[in-house]
Amino acid sequence: MSTDLTFEQVVRDHQEMVFRTLLRLTGSREHLDDLAQDVFLRLYRALPSFRGEALITTYLYRIAVNVAQDEWKRRRRDRNSHVSLSDDTSGWEDRLAHPDRNAEQQMEESEFAQSVEEQLQCLSEIERTILVLYHQEERSYDQIAYALGMPIGTVRTHLHRGRKKLREGLQQRPTHERSATCTANR
Amino acid sequence: MHGESLNQQDLSPEAIEHLDQRIVRALEAQPKVSVPADFASRVASRLPAKHPTSVTSTHYGQGTMLIGILLTLAALVALSLHPTGPDRFGLLESMLFAQFLGLVVWFSVLRHNTR
Numbered sequence: 001m002s003t004d005l006t007f008e009q010v011v012r013d014h015q016e017m018v019f020r021t022l023l024r025l026t027g028s029r030e031h032l033d034d035l036a037q038d039v040f041l042r043l044y045r046a047l048p049s050f051r052g053e054a055l056i057t058t059y060l061y062r063i064a065v066n067v068a069q070d071e072w073k074r075r076r077r078d079r080n081s082h083v084s085l086s087d088d089t090s091g092w093e094d095r096l097a098h099p100d101r102n103a104e105q106q107m108e109e110s111e112f113a114q115s116v117e118e119q120l121q122c123l124s125e126i127e128r129t130i131l132v133l134y135h136q137e138e139r140s141y142d143q144i145a146y147a148l149g150m151p152i153g154t155v156r157t158h159l160h161r162g163r164k165k166l167r168e169g170l171q172q173r174p175t176h177e178r179s180a181t182c183t184a185n186r
Numbered sequence: 187m188h189g190e191s192l193n194q195q196d197l198s199p200e201a202i203e204h205l206d207q208r209i210v211r212a213l214e215a216q217p218k219v220s221v222p223a224d225f226a227s228r229v230a231s232r233l234p235a236k237h238p239t240s241v242t243s244t245h246y247g248q249g250t251m252l253i254g255i256l257l258t259l260a261a262l263v264a265l266s267l268h269p270t271g272p273d274r275f276g277l278l279e280s281m282l283f284a285q286f287l288g289l290v291v292w293f294s295v296l297r298h299n300t301r
Contacts, residue, residue, distance in 0.1 A: 008227060008229070009226075011230065
């Protein structure tokens, strides 16, 4: 069917973005495939009401955030709120190393990235979502506001507050401690 | 190591700026993800089936139109059998006759187009 083929192309074009957004929002690779499928199935069901007032990418971010919220709720229900990337056997932080740096710098950056990731998971859901959409996905205030259904001013406030909490959490965090302990003020 | 300076609570403005830059760099680094090769085709295979469109025509409109024609015709016959006055009868009869003619033409065109 031509519609399905077209939609399959939409999935191909956006699948990587959906995977990496969900990965950072949920902080785990567990169920990532299922969650991404859920995002695209919700998009398919919502397409008849999609009036094209926004880019399909922005619409997808909105759905991805909703799916991540459902996943957070499910985890809370399961009383399994301890989120860590240590369950991941192929941590992406290890692959972020810059090729022209020496081994010590690479390790240091990798550890720092790990700390940022852990502190990110300690932020409130909305702060984490906005930080990910703004920095990782390079979305504008307008697009984030549309995706989250909130005023631009609120987006700015959460972004500023999230960054501040992240910095404070990293400042307070002892360097020898590498567990996913949240030290930032909630 | 830079990491050791993170323990200090009172960082200089330069150190805070440096820390902020490192945080932003870490946040901007996109995680590498491995999307299964068959992911898109799996999603496409799970799409809900579309509801079949009904192709049975109902002809409710034509039925209503036919009833309208018959009613106007009956009214015209009744008025011709029981005249109530020359002026009122003429106006009402001509209005009903116009409605009757309009319905007949519309019905004929509709029947012709749906054949």
